[in-house]
Amino acid sequence: MLTVEENQVKPFVGGVWKDEINVRNFVLNNISSYDGDSTFLCGPSEKTKVLFDICMDAVKEELANNGVRSIDPNTISRITSHAAGYISQEHEVIVGLQTEELLRRAMKPYGGHRIVEKACAEHGVKMNPQVKEMFDKYVKSHNDGVFDAYTAEIRKFRSLGFLTGLPDNYARGRIIGDYRRLALYGIDRLIEQKVADLDGLTGPMTDARIRLREEVSEQIKALKEIKILGEIYGLELGRPANNAQEAVQWVYMAYLAAVKEQDGAAMSLGNVSSFLDIYIERDLQAGVIDEAEAQELIDQLVLKLRMVRHLRMEAYNDIFAGDPTWVTEAIGGGTMNGGHKVTKNSFRFLQTLYNLGPSPEPNMTVLWSPSLPQGFKEFCAKVSVDTSSIQYENDDLMRAVRGSDDYGIACCVSHQEIGKQIQFFGARTNLAKTLLLALNGGKCEITGVQVIDGVPALKSNELNFDEVMANFKIAMTEVARVYVESMNIIHYMHDKYYYERAQMALVDTDPKVNVAYGIAGLSIVADSLSAIKNAKVTAIRNEDGLVVDYKIEGEFPCYGNDDDNVDQLAVDITAQFNKHLAAYPTYKNSEPTMSILTITSNVTYGHKTGATPDGRAKGVAFAPGANPMHGRDTHGAIASLNSVAKLNYEDALDGISNTMSMVPKTLGNDESTRVRNLTAVLDGYFSRGGHHLNVNVLNKELLVDAMEHPENYPQLTIRVSGYAVNFVKLSRDQQMEVLSRSFFDKI
Amino acid sequence: MNNSLKSATLEAHHGVKEEVLNIHSIETFGTYDGPGIRYVLFLQGCPFECLYCANPDTMNFGEGKDYDINQIVKEATNMKAYYANGGGVTVSGGEPCCQAKQLIKLFKRLKEEGIHTALDTNGHVLNHYVKELLETTDLVLLDVKHIDAAIHEKVTGRGNEKTLAFAQYLKEINKPFWLRYVLVPSLTDDPKYLHDLGEYFRGFDNLLKLEIQPYHKLGEHKWEHLGKEYALKDTSENTPEQISLAKSIFEQYFKEVVVN
Numbered sequence A: 001m002l003t004v005e006e007n008q009v010k011p012f013v014g015g016v017w018k019d020e021i022n023v024r025n026f027v028l029n030n031i032s033s034y035d036g037d038s039t040f041l042c043g044p045s046e047k048t049k050v051l052f053d054i055c056m057d058a059v060k061e062e063l064a065n066n067g068v069r070s071i072d073p074n075t076i077s078r079i080t081s082h083a084a085g086y087i088s089q090e091h092e093v094i095v096g097l098q099t100e101e102l103l104r105r106a107m108k109p110y111g112g113h114r115i116v117e118k119a120c121a122e123h124g125v126k127m128n129p130q131v132k133e134m135f136d137k138y139v140k141s142h143n144d145g146v147f148d149a150y151t152a153e154i155r156k157f158r159s160l161g162f163l164t165g166l167p168d169n170y171a172r173g174r175i176i177g178d179y180r181r182l183a184l185y186g187i188d189r190l191i192e193q194k195v196a197d198l199d200g201l202t203g204p205m206t207d208a209r210i211r212l213r214e215e216v217s218e219q220i221k222a223l224k225e226i227k228i229l230g231e232i233y234g235l236e237l238g239r240p241a242n243n244a245q246e247a248v249q250w251v252y253m254a255y256l257a258a259v260k261e262q263d264g265a266a267m268s269l270g271n272v273s274s275f276l277d278i279y280i281e282r283d284l285q286a287g288v289i290d291e292a293e294a295q296e297l298i299d300q301l302v303l304k305l306r307m308v309r310h311l312r313m314e315a316y317n318d319i320f321a322g323d324p325t326w327v328t329e330a331i332g333g334g335t336m337n338g339g340h341k342v343t344k345n346s347f348r349f350l351q352t353l354y355n356l357g358p359s360p361e362p363n364m365t366v367l368w369s370p371s372l373p374q375g376f377k378e379f380c381a382k383v384s385v386d387t388s389s390i391q392y393e394n395d396d397l398m399r400a401v402r403g404s405d406d407y408g409i410a411c412c413v414s415h416q417e418i419g420k421q422i423q424f425f426g427a428r429t430n431l432a433k434t435l436l437l438a439l440n441g442g443k444c445e446i447t448g449v450q451v452i453d454g455v456p457a458l459k460s461n462e463l464n465f466d467e468v469m470a471n472f473k474i475a476m477t478e479v480a481r482v483y484v485e486s487m488n489i490i491h492y493m494h495d496k497y498y499y500e501r502a503q504m505a506l507v508d509t510d511p512k513v514n515v516a517y518g519i520a521g522l523s524i525v526a527d528s529l530s531a532i533k534n535a536k537v538t539a540i541r542n543e544d545g546l547v548v549d550y551k552i553e554g555e556f557p558c559y560g561n562d563d564d565n566v567d568q569l570a571v572d573i574t575a576q577f578n579k580h581l582a583a584y585p586t587y588k589n590s591e592p593t594m595s596i597l598t599i600t601s602n603v604t605y606g607h608k609t610g611a612t613p614d615g616r617a618k619g620v621a622f623a624p625g626a627n628p629m630h631g632r633d634t635h636g637a638i639a640s641l642n643s644v645a646k647l648n649y650e651d652a653l654d655g656i657s658n659t660m661s662m663v664p665k666t667l668g669n670d671e672s673t674r675v676r677n678l679t680a681v682l683d684g685y686f687s688r689g690g691h692h693l694n695v696n697v698l699n700k701e702l703l704v705d706a707m708e709h710p711e712n713y714p715q716l717t718i719r720v721s722g723y724a725v726n727f728v729k730l731s732r733d734q735q736m737e738v739l740s741r742s743f744f745d746k747i
Numbered sequence B: 001m002n003n004s005l006k007s008a009t010l011e012a013h014h015g016v017k018e019e020v021l022n023i024h025s026i027e028t029f030g031t032y033d034g035p036g037i038r039y040v041l042f043l044q045g046c047p048f049e050c051l052y053c054a055n056p057d058t059m060n061f062g063e064g065k066d067y068d069i070n071q072i073v074k075e076a077t078n079m080k081a082y083y084a085n086g087g088g089v090t091v092s093g094g095e096p097c098c099q100a101k102q103l104i105k106l107f108k109r110l111k112e113e114g115i116h117t118a119l120d121t122n123g124h125v126l127n128h129y130v131k132e133l134l135e136t137t138d139l140v141l142l143d144v145k146h147i148d149a150a151i152h153e154k155v156t157g158r159g160n161e162k163t164l165a166f167a168q169y170l171k172e173i174n175k176p177f178w179l180r181y182v183l184v185p186s187l188t189d190d191p192k193y194l195h196d197l198g199e200y201f202r203g204f205d206n207l208l209k210l211e212i213q214p215y216h217k218l219g220e221h222k223w224e225h226l227g228k229e230y231a232l233k234d235t236s237e238n239t240p241e242q243i244s245l246a247k248s249i250f251e252q253y254f255k256e257v258v259v260n
Helices: A025-029 A046-064 A113-122 A129-138 A142-149 A152-159 A179-202 A207-232 A244-261 A274-285 A291-306 A344-355 A374-387 A393-401 A431-439 A465-497 A521-536 A564-583 A603-607 A638-645 A671-687 A700-708 A732-740 B068-078 B096-114 B130-135 B151-154 B161-172 B190-199 B220-225 B240-250
Strands: A070-076 A104-107 A330-334 A363-370 A391-394 A409-410 A414-417 A421-425 A428-429 A512-519 A536-541 A547-553 A591-596 A659-662 A692-696 A716-717 A722-727 B022-028 B037-042 B065-068 B088-092 B116-121 B139-142 B177-183 B205-215 B257-258
Touching: A025 A179, A025 A274, A046 A291, A070 A207, A070 A465, A113 A129, A113 A142, A129 A547, A142 A465, A152 A465, A179 A207, A179 A244, A207 A244, A207 A330, A207 A391, A207 B257, A244 A291, A274 A291, A274 A330, A274 A344, A291 A344, A330 A344, A330 A409, A344 A374, A344 A391, A363 A374, A363 A393, A374 A671, A374 A692, A391 A393, A391 A659, A391 A671, A393 A414, A414 A421, A421 A465, A428 A431, A428 A465, A431 A465, A431 A512, A431 A521, A431 A564, A465 A512, A465 A521, A465 A564, A465 A722, A512 A564, A512 A603, A521 A564, A564 A591, A603 A732, A638 A671, A638 B068, A671 A692, A700 A732, A700 B139, A722 B096, B022 B068, B022 B096, B037 B068, B068 B096, B088 B096, B096 B116, B096 B130, B130 B161, B139 B161, B177 B240, B190 B240, B240 B257
Parallel strands: A070 A104, A330 A363, A363 A391, A421 A512, A428 A512, A512 A591, A659 A692, B037 B088, B088 B116, B116 B139, B139 B177, B177 B205, B205 B257
Antiparallel strands: A391 A692, A409 A414, A536 A547, A716 A722, B022 B037, B022 B065
16 A cells, blocks of 8 residues: 555645544634535446345345344454354445355354343344353343343333333444544554553542543554454554545444454444545545546445444334444535535435436435535535435534534434544434323223322323423433432443453544434424413223323414414423423433434334324324324424424434435426425435434325335335335335325425 | 314404405415415305306305404414415415405514415406505416407306406506416317417506416316216317427417426
């Protein structure tokens, strides 16, 4: 490999990044923002096409084999556990697989070994008895630790469906390593820094200080192992990357180490595209590579990211459907000094959706601002219209409120400053079911089990708004308390038994921590309260006195029609529950944040929830995320967007997910009109303070056909709440829920 | 359960008919009724009974919901951020000119907010209210159902004299308008009459665009639902050839012809 000097490329602009670990400073000092259009882009190279065909065949085999191509049941996956793996070595300009073989899944039993054993068994594979014995007898997992500490109350909340999807038997994920650091600094320099940090961590030896010293020591070990991982592939990761190819390769190796060690629910890539552009642009200027080669690097990186797999048991599909990995990459956005981070590489990342076809992964997230260059905005809109594979987030809002312009998106929608901050993921609580506690004297509406104390019985079957609100407040206080307690236990144990040393090695020592709570069922709660307030709602009880249904007389406005009479209820409830969550102490003094995001669990939450006062029948799926309930946003797409945009980001700093589906014709008659209109929708939604938007542009008929003939749609991608999935990988229930959503189809 | 259109603010104004419009529905993401993204208000009631009407449930007067003008202004104002590409408010129907008196108030308020206004009309009503309404109308979408009076009556139940007089008035006040023409196979697509339409309107400098609206059968089930007979049961949707023929004829007369 040529060195910088031999390449005759110009040296990078210096800055504080030379003296300290500070990738942001490097990016701001060296970025070449791009204001042009997409005409410079290239198609896939011959090498990429060869690899793509091999990968597509492997993916088809995987689909045909119940979703798993093969499993390694013998080796516990660690950074250096597996020998080098290739797709077709001579065609790979970027190398590295999680195991020796494409799509072969590895065991990561530290989260919970019984889960891994079950996942193996579900695919007819037997976990190596030695591994099983090791975990049965000698090694404790995160899952073991959590259940040792869980209270009876938390178990009750969990089993009755008030708290669901908690990361207590799988890895929490959501931590984003600053994978760029490996390329910019090389391992040796990073170790040097961490050793210095460790030396500075002296007494008094409190619990926190001892824990941090142990964590940093683990990080240093991980860095040393990443260097060995490089050697396995013949890469000199000890030093910084010297050129574009190395920069892409180094970043990928850092990410690969993370997904070899961990199977976190969501393991985002961060914000690497604008960083990598700096190396690519330098090589392009020096004539070392051409545009086709630049695209080849990104295509091959993206193809590798698409091949990341974790071993999951089938039940996991209920909460996170479609085998997602959430390799979320944040693209574009602005800088604090008024510039923007759209580069040619922002376009190249999106171009992979043409060169390699639509795909859920990596989870392409455009950090949108109406002030971004028009050429980029229109290219994004075009890619959305063509592939439904992009999600958008409000960069102006996040930059202003979170005070950072160097951030990635953790998992689906959550802001995370890269390398400076991490997040403790907390799944979500069922707010609709919490409302039903308020109507049933604190009893579960389905089982009759007393869940919380202190909620008075209703004075009358005709629901009174003030009385219901008073009871609901008591229920929210109690649910929030138990939720926070469960999170504290989970993250204490995750740090203890399944610490993310490879990722944390690429994050500042002692970073800021957010704890990320979530709620499901907001639109149900808002509409229910609206019904109680504006119509006459009478509770219908079963023989045990539990409220199981409602008689609704009169009309009431529904959330999703830009009507303050109901939208304000959604705003208020969000603010209230967020305050309840913030009232309790947290593990590692993490800062509480809350999301309105369901992933695909809106279906399973619905199954576990009785009839609600808005007229929703027992078992019916919730709307996803912060979306209005299916079919109730009768005034069309913009009124629906305007309702959701009223929710205050400050009350839900972990993110407010909104998913919009429309048929292509609705957007306009021809491509240029569709692109223009979608651009206007995005500008409009975000300038009104909306936080996140998934955009699907497809026909319902296409989805129906894909349900009947999945084999014809291996790449059909659809955005759900905060991520994208292959539609054919969803369960039938989940597919039906997607079809029942409001498709804006007026023409 | 009734997912009501109704707004609670309505209660306070009920009975004060000047402050409400009788509406069929609202579509906040209109992309076919005027430029850009539009807040489209479909008003209830129409003097025509077009054989191909896709929304026959808008025909009868008084059967819609009374909707407060203040609420409409508020919703339309909330959409300003989406009007970047020339968007705004379109009133359609039904026949909006039948509620022109109330629309005057609405359009005045919208113009105060700097919002683009469009009136989608069949041109059958031109009284002093409509003339006043046109003062605050930025763009008219004039639906001419047929150029031949007899066939027009067959299609709509009424003659086209008033519609053509409406067009003449637009010319007189030099009000910009788009001509909209529903192309129904064997009912309204005879090339002779397409040429006649072209000849009639070719000298209108205020005519900016002609929109061909291909025939579709999406409204058929609504006729059945209303217990009315759908006269065009046996009519098929246009073939691409029929559409391009009509387009090529109109292009001989108008500078911009688009197919919706």
